[in-house]
Amino acid sequence: MAGWVDSGNAVQASVVALARELADPVRLTALQLLAAEGPHTMVQLADAMGVTPPRLGNHLARLRAAGLVTVEHTGRHAVYQVARADIADVLTAIARYAHHDDLTAPRRASSPVDVAHTCYDHAAGRLGISVLTTLVSAGALHPPDGRTGELVLGDDLTALHRLGVDARAVAPRRRLASACLDRTHRVPHLGGDLGRLVLDAFVADDLVRRQDGTRELLVTERGAARLPDLLPGFTPGP
Incomplete structure (x- = not known):
């Protein structure tokens, strides 16, 4: 029983750690872009997201530390990509859940x-x-x-x-x-x-x-x- 509990606690800790990284909109958007469009340099990511490279750099460092992205140096460029392909499934599931109909939430008019x-x-x-x-x-x-x-x-x-x-x-x-x-x-x-x-x-x-x-x-x-x-x-x- 103790082993089962310890294993469950480890999984729970991993889920909490993942949720902590995805809770930040900059890190979440960076992961979404990398999962959908493939490898980007920091400058390409920053330009696509409309943030400064220094600000993005701090978030990419956290994603690397969490094992969610990897970086490969090509010449003077650092190219980032998702560490595991199945993160795309996680991001898709979150997006679908977040867009589930909520009759109490105000909606932006379609255009x-x-x-x-x-x-x-x-x-x-x-x-x-x-x-x-x-x-x-x-x-x-x-x-x-x-x-x-x-x-x-x-x-x-x-x-x-x-x-x-x-x-x-x-x-x-x-x-x-x-x-x-x-x-x-x-x-x-x-x-x-x-x-x-x-x-x-x-x-x-x-x-x-x-x-x-x-x-x-x-x-x-x-x-x-x-x-x-x-x-x-x-x-x-x-």
């Missing part, structure tokens, strides 16, 4: 930007998330393993072709596809050159339109009718 906007040269928001989910579910892409943000082509490219994209058109020396953490919804959308090709195909087919001077993407009447069929589960309205 068109939540539905679709650009992230660099690809689609983000619910549209970009649905693109990634659809292609992975249909076997057109294999998801990342948590240590890199890379996605690789699957064996069945039918879903990709339905979106009007030929993977052979990917630009040389550009990353084919990546799981890019969506800043609005905190889950990945499709990045990389494949993400660019999908967005270009949607614009060419007048499913979405770019808005001058903003990152917002307008889902057209044609897109509202066709996109839910191309992307099961996608809803074009706010």
